[in-house]
Amino acid sequence: MSDPIDRDGLDARFWERKPLTKMTQREWEALCDGCGKCCLNKLEDEESGRVALTRIACRLLDDSTCRCAHYDNRHQFVPDCIVLKPDNLDTHAYWMPETCAYRLLWEGKPLYDWHPLISGNAQSVHEAGVSVQGWTLSEFDIPEDEWEEHIIEEPV
Ligand code: SF4
Numbered sequence: 001m002s003d004p005i006d007r008d009g010l011d012a013r014f015w016e017r018k019p020l021t022k023m024t025q026r027e028w029e030a031l032c033d034g035c036g037k038c039c040l041n042k043l044e045d046e047e048s049g050r051v052a053l054t055r056i057a058c059r060l061l062d063d064s065t066c067r068c069a070h071y072d073n074r075h076q077f078v079p080d081c082i083v084l085k086p087d088n089l090d091t092h093a094y095w096m097p098e099t100c101a102y103r104l105l106w107e108g109k110p111l112y113d114w115h116p117l118i119s120g121n122a123q124s125v126h127e128a129g130v131s132v133q134g135w136t137l138s139e140f141d142i143p144e145d146e147w148e149e150h151i152i153e154e155p156v
């Protein structure tokens, strides 16, 4: 399957030399590994601030491709979907998946070898077992008061 994210022609390992705030829009978008884990619903404990991940996915997530079914106009359906930007990463990094490229770079860590920018293959994130491919439940099917029964450990 071809890569749904346009990563052609970018400078080799640009993320190792450019700060997040200096990246072009294409470079920024290319950082996404396509894992789909940020589209899983989370439960946050108000007192401790601890965030638990569930296998209940946003209504727009297609877990066969791990892509948003209506990315460009998703806010019509999911108004509170986050638009991640360099200047709001500090407020969101704490709940982002541990393997998310944006979180890794924000924390000063390297990307994994399975990242499509390194492997050259969009399937490598799925082959490494770190995506949501094939194992989510839709929020349409599970009432919110049952989400706690579907808490999972992040696949890393
Ligand atoms: S968790 Fe990060 S890398 Fe994975 S799909 Fe979401 S934004 Fe992209």
Ligand code: SF4
Pocket: 038, 039, 040, 058, 059, 060, 061, 062, 067, 068, 069, 070, 071, 074, 078, 081, 082
């Ligand atoms: S609207 Fe799309 S991008 Fe946003 S959480 Fe849902 S599936 Fe993910």
